Amino acid sequence: MAESLGGLKCVRTSKITGRFDGWDPRTVYKLEDGSRWRLARAIRRQARRMRPTARVWEDQYGLLFLEVTGIHGVVHIIQVL
Numbered sequence: 001m002a003e004s005l006g007g008l009k010c011v012r013t014s015k016i017t018g019r020f021d022g023w024d025p026r027t028v029y030k031l032e033d034g035s036r037w038r039l040a041r042a043i044r045r046q047a048r049r050m051r052p053t054a055r056v057w058e059d060q061y062g063l064l065f066l067e068v069t070g071i072h073g074v075v076h077i078i079q080v081l
Contacts, residue, residue, distance in 0.1 A: 005074075008057035008065060015051050020068060022046040028080050029054070029066065037066060040076040047071050 003010035014031035021027075025042040031054055053069040056077070065074040 003055075005057055005067070008059050008074075010055050011058045011064075012056040014054055016049075016054050016068065018051065020047065020049040020052050020071075022048070022071075023075055029077075036080040037064075037077045038080050040078045043075065045071075 012031075012033065012035065014033040014035070017030045017032055020029075023039060023043050023045045025039045025044070027038065029037045031037070035056075037056070047068075047070070049068065049070055052071075055067045057065045057067060057074060059065070064077050064079070066077045067074045
């Protein structure tokens with residue numbers, strides 16, 4: 001059974017490579033599975049974690065959100081090709 005979070009379904013789980021310093025619209029977040037993501041909206045929040053687990057969630061409309069273990073909430077993201 002797939003994981004769910006308030007109407008969202010988990011489509012990917014991996015670790016962020018290196019250190020996670022929080023949310024910044026200029027940062028490309030690289031996961032160990034090779035995928036790369038950036039924020040869809042300009043928000044900033046500082047937090048420091050080393051190689052945290054990240055989950056990519058999808059809503060019913062296909063929008064993607066990133067959740068980082070130990071950080072409250074999820075943020076809207078866009079995949080970088």
